[in-house]
Amino acid sequence: MKALLVDDEQHVRHAIQLLGNWEEVGIDVLLEAADGHEAIEAITAHQPEIILSDMRMPGKDGMALLEWISAHNPHSKVIVISGYDDFELVRHAIRHGGMDYLLKPVEAEELNASLLKAVKAWMDEETSRTESARQSIVVNRMRPHYQDRLLTELAIGRGSRSAHIQRLQEELNLPCHIPVCSVAVTSLSHLDADCLAKYRSQPDLLIFSVLNVCAEMLSTPAEGVSFHQLNQPDEIVLLHWGSQSSLEHILGTINDGLEQTIQRRLHFGISSCKNYPEGISAAYLEASSTLWRRNILLTRQRIHSTTETTSRNKGKRLTSFEEPMRIAAMSCSAASISAAVAEWLDPFTELEAISAEQLQLWIQELEWMLGRWLEDREHTTVHEEKSDEEQEPPLTELPFDSEGLLSFSLLRSLLEHRLLAAGKAITAQHHTDPDPMTEIARYMDAHYQEDLSLQQIAARFYLSREYISRKFKQQFGLNWSEYLGKLRINNAKLLLHNPSLRVAAISEMVGFQDEKYFSKVFKKIEGITPAEYRKTVLHTGT
Structure with a gap:
């Protein structure tokens, strides 16, 4: 802890140095200044916690110095040591934060009692400031999550009660009267692997970037809000207090902004206009369904307002081909695995329509199959001896190209890679795992x-x-x-x-x-x- 002695007389500064029990009260650095100007320079450079100052000095005197300290360094504790028993000086000192007003010649006992009180006051306040800063950090970190939670509950149908709506209005400064709402849903899993790879170590940065562009294009809460759907970590949802056509225009400007920010345009499913708030849940489901039932083979448009595929394809489910794939995986032969994948996948390449929902189902079936194969082991991971590049991605990656369309070559590669890794894991005799x-x-x-x-x-x-x-x-x-x-x-x-x-x-x-x-x-x-x-x-x- 540092202390600054301010007095125009050097012998007074020297006497105070001798009288104070500095180390006992926790002060290990003593600074000196001959007037207010030197004191301000020392305070600016060294930030002393305790300041002992005379009142009558040439140039900038103690009264002016206390005014400066109260404005620019208010956390410091000031003890005035003056030869003048003047009520106006005492009142000025108290008004500008002085803790004590000691008269010269000061006694050692009186000085050290004041020092101890000043040090204790500064330490108590510093503890309070530190705790307050910790609270502010926690609150600031959690507030966006809290807002996302309120909006997520509204979207999934758990937040239509009047109390919940009131909390939303207070938290987000929403309009008091919202007659109708249109909903748009996008999923970051519809981005290609090259784009997602840029954010693999910082997935929150991608989410923040998309939300930031959405918020900028929505302009104000009076027009709508965007949020991270917490029950679906890859999903961003927009609520627009207007028609479907005006929402489509906003989404167009959002995609223009995203192309500048992340060099990609997202696919959005949008709903018809519903009453607010009771229709939000139905609108969210409609928009989500529209997004996931888009045709991922041919449709290059980015805003989807109608369902483009009606049902799942009649081709074989991945799980119906489980045994041939398991045998191929356990062979650890790339050629055998490639042949097994081709036998299942090739018929789908002749189709005119496949939905994103169907693709997601195939990936879920793959994960379920691999889990079944490994569950009889005490514990293991599918990716044996993974490199940094092969670590489990924080956001779901589906085999899409940069346009958000299905890439059969990427799907084929994904299946082959995962089956080969699973086969090696199953047949491994020894497995070491970090904690x-x-x-x-x-x-x-x-x-x-x-x-x-x-x-x-x-x-x-x-x-x-x-x-x-x-x-x-x-x-x-x-x-x-x-x-x-x-x-x-x-x-x-x-x-x-x-x-x-x-x-x-x-x-x-x-x-x-x-x-x-x-x-x-x-x-x-x-x-x-x-x-x-x-x-x-x-x-x-x-």
Whole structure:
């Protein structure tokens, strides 16, 4: 900690240096200034926490210096040491933040008592400032997620109650009267792998970039809002308080902006105009269905307002060809795998229409098949000895080209690569794995505010639920749900220090969908309710 001595008389500065128990109160750097101008230079350069100043000095005197400090360095604690017992000087010092007014010649005991009080006051306030900064960081980080959660619940039909609509209006500054709404849905999984690869290490940057362009083109909340659909991590949704035709125009400008930003144009499914808010859920489902039932073989248009494919193709499902593919995979022969894939895939190349929904089903079937093949092993990953480039992508990658159309060559390559990797994993005699439980804990630390499930974590890390349950508790002394609960409650405790945040909002910010359940878990872990905890910390100031 630093202290600055300001006095025009050097012998006075020297005497104060001798009288003070500087190290005992935690001050290890002493600075000096002969007047207000030198003091301002020293404060600007060194930011001392404690300032001891005379009042009557040539040039910029102590009165002017205190005014400057209160405006430019208000966190510093000022002790005035003056030879003038003048009420106006005392009042001026107090008005501009002076903690004490000591008369010369100052006594050692009096000086050190003032120093101790000033140091303690600064440290208490610094602790409070640090805690406030931590709270602000947490709130600022969680607020966009909280807004996305409110809008996600509205879209999926869980947020049409009047209280929820009121919270949306307050949080997003929405218009008080919204008669109708049109919905647009896009999925980042409809981008090609080359584009997604640029954001593989920073998937949030891609989501932010798309949302930023959407928000810019929507102009104001009076025109509409865009959000990240949290139940579908690849999905961006737009709500427009207007007609389908005006929404199509907005989407055109959004794609122009995206082409400049991410060098791609997205496919959007849009709904017909519905009443707000009761029609939002139906409009969202309509827009999503339109997007996923677009023809990914021929249609190059980017805005889809009608369903372009009516049903799934009658060709063989991937799972109906499971055994030949499993045998080919276990052979670890690239030629055998290629032949098995071709036998299943080639008939589809003659079709005129395939939907994005059908493609997604094939990929889901592939994942399910590989999971079945590996589930009899205690634990493993499909990608054995993966390089950095082969790590599981944070966003779903489907075999689309840069126009968002199906690439049969990419689909063929994907199937062959995954089958060969699975075959090697199945037949491997030895398998070494980095500490998967620590990786799972890190993932939970970063995503605790999301709707996590053991099934989701098991699928992400290619481990069985039973294995995770057993090994996680062995390693951390808690099962995964207890760990997640404590993580959420610890972050909730931090947010409860902010009296402007409602308990219901905090529960959603940390991943609880039900306030009552949040309170139940909080009380089970902490022994008191969130409201009681808040009352305690606000009363004690801890």
